[in-house]
Every structure is written in C-alpha cells, then in structure tokens.
Amino acid sequence: MDDQLRQRIEEILGSHKIVLFMKGTKSFPQCGFSATVVEVLKRVNADFHTVNILQDADLRQGMKDYASWPTFPQLYVDGRFVGGCDIVRDMYEGGELQPIVDKALGRA
C-alpha cells in the first residue's frame, strides 16, 4: 500500500472515534452485513462515522490490506480494527461491544 493511501486511512481513523467502512451509507446500506452492523451500532447508541467503500476503489482495496481483512463492513473503534459483521454481532450479543463504545466516546 502506498504511503499516501495509508496516510489517508490513518487520517480518517484519527478524526473519528468510531468508523464503519461499509457498502452504502448509514441511511441506505447496500448489503445485509453492513446493514446489520449499522443496526447494532444504533442499538448501543454509538455516534459513528461511515465511509462508503463502493464509491472509492482505492479505499476499498486499501482497507483490505490495512486490516488483513478481505471483506466489508469493517468496524474501527479508537483507531483499532474490531472486526466484521460476525464478530461485531457476537460482541453485541455477548455484551462486549457496549463497554468498548462507551469507553471510546468517553461515557464509561
């Protein structure tokens, strides 16, 4: 991955506590997995930023390399990769997601 792209990714992650790289947008997800994570984040009352990777081919490839993760959505909290849909849903159901979100947003 070139430095410019890496820098761009780090800027996005640095400017928002919670970032979801997804297919579509918060109000119009274009994939069921992305829609699920948006729904879960709403349920834990998270304030989150989304990036539509369908509109950005560089970022779409770049995020796969950045996270060593081949699919979307990808959730980042405090700059760290948390997981894709399965992991995020499991963490929500296991009660592990809420504390991470609260901590990142200074609510803990």
Place this chain on the structure above:
Amino acid sequence: MVEPETLEQRIRSAMPDVELVRIEDLTGTKDHYQAVVVSPSFAGMTRVEQHQSVYRALGELMAGPVHALALQTYTPEAWKKKNG
C-alpha cells in the same frame, strides 16, 4: 463460483491441525458461504486473528470467487462447550 470442497481443502492444507471444517452454501450459488472452523491453533488468538488466519488460508479465493463468508471459529474446548 467455487466448490465447497475447494474451500475445505484450502483450509485443511494451510491449517493442518484443524479438527473440523463445515462449509455451507447459503444461497445455492456457490459464492455465499458459511463456515465453521475448529482448531486448537486458535487458542490465545483474538477473534479477529482467528478469522484472519482462515482468510489467509483462503487467499485469493476471498478476492473474487467468494463474495461473502460468514465465519465462525472455535477452539476445540469452545466448540465442545457450545455443543454441550
């Protein structure tokens, strides 16, 4: 499109100590899969790391032929617990 057997072979050859691989074609179109992988090598890894090791095993299959893969990874202990 990719055959479920191909996915299983790739996982088994990249992760020789795997105890169980279960591949399910979710849509009948051979590109949306669900997989369960049980391996002692997952012990001590985060879930992200567990999934990353399966993705690494599948390599370029994840970049095209497989459009979606719902993945569940377990250590043998966790798998036993889950299944009573």
